[in-house]
Amino acid sequence: MAVTLAEVAAHAGVSPATVSRVLNGGYPVAGGTRTRVEQAIEDLGYIANGPARALAAATSDLIGVLVHDVADSFFGILAGSLQSALAPGGQGGARRLAVVCNTEGAPAAELDYLALLEGQRAGGVVLTGGAVEDPEHTRALAARLARIAATGAPVVLCGRPPLPLPAGLPVATVMFDDRGGAFRLTEHLLTLGHRHIAYVAGPPGLSTTRERLAGHRDALREHDPELPAHCAGLTVHAGFERSAGYDATRELLRRGAPFTAVAAANDTVATGVAAALREAGLRIPEDVSVAGFDDLPVCVDTAPTLTTVRVPLREAGVLAAQLVTGRRALPPGGITTLPAELTVRASTAPPPATARAATRLPAATEGGRP
Template sequence: MAVTLADVAARAGVSSATVSRVLNGNYPVAGSTRERVRRAVAELDYVVNGQARALAAASSDLVGVLVNDVADPFFGLIASALQREIGAGPGNPPSGGKLAVVCNTGGSPESELTYLTLLERQRAAGVVLTGGAVEDGPHTAAVAARLARLASSGTRIVLCGRPPLPDTAPGITTLTFDNRGGARRLTEHLLSLGHRRIGCVAGPPERSTTRHRLEGHYAALAAHGLVPGDGDAVGSGDLPGQPVVYGGYDRSSGYDGALELLRKDPSVTAVVASNDAAALGVCAALRDRGLRVPGDISVAGFDDLPFSVDASPALTTVRIPLQEAGARAGRLVLGRSAPPPGWVATVTTELMVRESTAPPAHPARTARTDR
């Protein structure tokens, strides 16, 4: 026979209303009383009736976490930190735990919208969208409309690693990553070493992360008079001595992108990759062409994923505190942290200089492309 709220109240020696207040966490209860109720819940192995509670509270114990690729360490680090913060466990009260459901969109805009609709039907207590946004007017409008409906029904919304939506409304919090600033500092580092012909293996052209990192890259080049003003450079294609190829955020895209860069301009002395995984692919392609990193070409990544420091050579990259950002997003989506002013906060990035970058040995080097 199922244990009831009344059973817990009898075991703890309190009223059913007091048990409800402790479980919901929506009313002050004396510490000793709260501990008696929690002990009774544990002893009786009481399980809250989630469906009844959802109907009563107009929300469930479900928090949806949307990621582009659950196998990508970038998203894995954010999602795992989120889940630790959201779920019941050490440091979290039994009444505060939520069910974190990771929704893998595969980078599909249609899947993103489908998951948001399903989470709305489930009366999700919270939704966290991670990673760069697809920059398409109709899709952006559709996402904004779904998130506005969710927020109006009491669902907390957090965008983690995304730019703010136009006219960000209360109930939608944004933790945006400083991709522009990080990319600018990375390119400035290469320029300070003496590089003047810097190729870029960028991410998907429709993603906000790609655009923001390219804007930072071009801003640094423009400050040294190597390209037109940063506002004119992005999206204009190749610029003299600064070739760009687009791909994904994976090793194979980095490998193919590096080969394409060498075909476009065999005299590049440095390559900036879309992220660390792509940077490993760039390094592999250069080795297969008989080129040394950084002896012949310097290579830099982005994100500072765990394997970056153990690569050979260790990758110069830009660190995003992904786990810290994920944990903060978890606290925000549960209402444990107050929203930032204006509902938007910027997560700072840090340049990590390692062995994969060095001054150019041969300013006008020609790559061996016949291998």
């Protein structure tokens, strides 16, 4: 039976008019009151679009695609591939409208977009990128996705771990082997002879960051049980932007501990790492090797070309499109893990016979930025 606006109002302890104002937006509602109403909507599973509730089994041709940042090449490639695959020529499938929702990595925005897609009776939802590892958000996200999937609309988690959802729902997970890829990258640096390996990790509390950092530490530990502790002071958490790589590398240089290689959270971060090293008078790879992750198109245009780990973004986009439209059956267990392959280029080499990695920033560059 449909949940009514009056029931939401009673649950929140406010008037129906207040609930309506919260739903419609554009009207001033006190922060605490708005929070109570939104929580009541979440608890009761209220959908503002009445016809959507009445036609719960019906869905539209709209496919919602949630990305952290559409301007980021990682998400742009993934979303573009997915969108193209939603209406492949010559396959006779119905055309689908992909609506890309830019969350900026904010958990609240993720939930808000899902609520809007639920109200629009979306025919499917694809969530891309690393998951925020917060138990409260995970529970709220799982509840919202379970409601969407219960209408028959497929849900695909792409590039993130599975969620605790009831069995039998049309939910698929497409994962990247981030841990294995990071292991192979660090193993490559160790094989070259590097022992002082700096690591510019992504933001803490994100599944992608955890997996890639774990793979890096696994490789260090397998080579020498003492290496993870030895390199711990050479690990810096930063964002996924170029400027984050630049700032993190300057911080490493300020700390003064020598390093002969830097593994970056992604390729964009690696370009910032390279800029900071060049500014400090260090050559790549003669003095310091640099490596990234993802294998974005920019990798073959950097000087030198960037050693990285190839994540199959285009393949993942096609697979997600097939799963969210039902063109491909759910795999056993609902999970597909795509490989992440080491791609060696010119930015990594054996460390110099006498490691001359800088221990501080030259005075001329203090406070500077390229």
